[in-house]
Amino acid sequence: MDERQLEQLAKRLGAEAADMLDVEQTARAVLRRVKEEPVTVRWWRRMPVLQSVAAAAVVVLTAGVLVVGQLASNGGEVAVLPAFTELYTLSNDELQQVYDSLTVDAPVYELSAVNLQDMNEGQLEELLALMEG
Amino acid sequence: MQVSEASEVGPSDAELIDRWRRGEEVAATELVRRHAGAVARYLSAAGAGEDVEDLVQEAFFRAFRRLESYRGTAGFRTWVMAIGSNALKDLRRKQIRHPVVALEDRDVVDVGNDPHSAVVGLDLERRLERAVVALPLMQRDVFLLRAQQGMGYEDIAEALETSVGAARVHYHQAVKRLKRALAE
Structure with missing residues (x-):
């Protein structure tokens, strides 16, 4: 059965x-x-202030x-870091310094940098197999 | 292969959506009338079985409830189908937690006075149906939207929140698996 016959058959499904x-x-x-x-609408979604507080809390907890x-x-050694509760008051540059001091490992495989259209069939199949586990 | 959803006579989907947002019930009714059949075909092929009617209803219900998040980049029909696919997934998950005994026996096929060829055709259709349901979800959705509904890759990618390239890969993987399943 070729692809066209398969598509014809698929069109009949569910009729x-x-x-x-x-x-x-x-x-x-x-x-x-x-x-x-x-x-x-959940009550907390109606209150923008609470949403901001929740967002700040997530940042603080993640940094923690x-x-x-x-x-x-x-x-036990760590770069200079203000109290966790003040993280959200830092500027972008200050946050970047804190982030740099944490020496987080760079991701091994950055998917967003890969253009699927540039990959050959073998690479695509390999990627798909990885995604399917 | 692309099927234009705007080929309907009368107002476009975008106009109807706009009118429904302004509270015109008749616009919502028209949207259901226009697309329910295709959504039913899609969900049935995706394995909805006897739940198809409830799932069509659920898909439109969810779509109307979250209409503010519909950006219009994918066709309305494709978008509702993607929502229906999620509803089907939710239902199956719920049924795994609370299983029920199915009374329907889908293997019993009434072919009436159809000759041998009809039986062969039906058998092939049933086998394809089973093979489609057994596909990984993304492959299944992409295959049905493309092969059964005639949607373009861009529309499919938009509705399923993936890239055009990935949609193509899923489609070709699905075709390969289905061919293999039907050849067995």
């Missing part, structure tokens, strides 16, 4: 289900549900985990 579907009833049911189940990990691997 029975489509024929049996009651479109009008489906449309009515969808609209009823949309009306009956209004969008619920990194520093603790660094301390553990360096036997």
Whole structure:
């Protein structure tokens, strides 16, 4: 079977289900549900201040985990770092200094730098096999 | 191969979406009428089985609820299909946690007065159906959107939030697997 025959066969799949579907009833049911189940916005999403605080907390916690990990691997020595709770007050340059001092390993394989269209079939298959595990 | 979703007579999908956003229910009804059949075909081929009607409903429901996140870069139909695919995945995950006994026996096929060739055709269709359902999710979605629905790679990539190159790779992998499965 070639690709074209496969596509022709694929076009026939599900035809029975489509024929049996009651479109009008489906449309009515969808609209009823949309009306009956209004969008619920979580209370904290309605408060931008809380979102900012949550974002800052994530930054502080992430930095905390990194520093603790660094301390553990360096036997307690770490570059000059202000108190964790003040991280969000640092400028970009200051944050960069802190980041550099942590000597985080560079990623071995940076996917975003790879253009899929430049890869040959073998490389693409290898990549796909990796993605599928 | 690209199927234009704007080839429908009457207002375009974009116009209907805009009217629905302004509260016109009839616009939403028209969107369901226009695309429900194709979505049902897609979900059925993806393995929805007897849940297809509920899943079509769920796909449109979710789509209308999150319409503000629809950027219009992918066709509305393709976008709803991608949402439906996620709904199917959620349903199957839930069913694994709370299994139910299926009463339907899909292997029993009524061919009526059809001759031998029809039986062979149906058998091939059933085998393809099973092989499609067994594909990895991304390959399955890309294959069906391309081969069954006739969508272009750009539309597919947009709806499935992947790159055009990756969509092509998934498609060719799917074709290879399906050919192998049908040859067995």
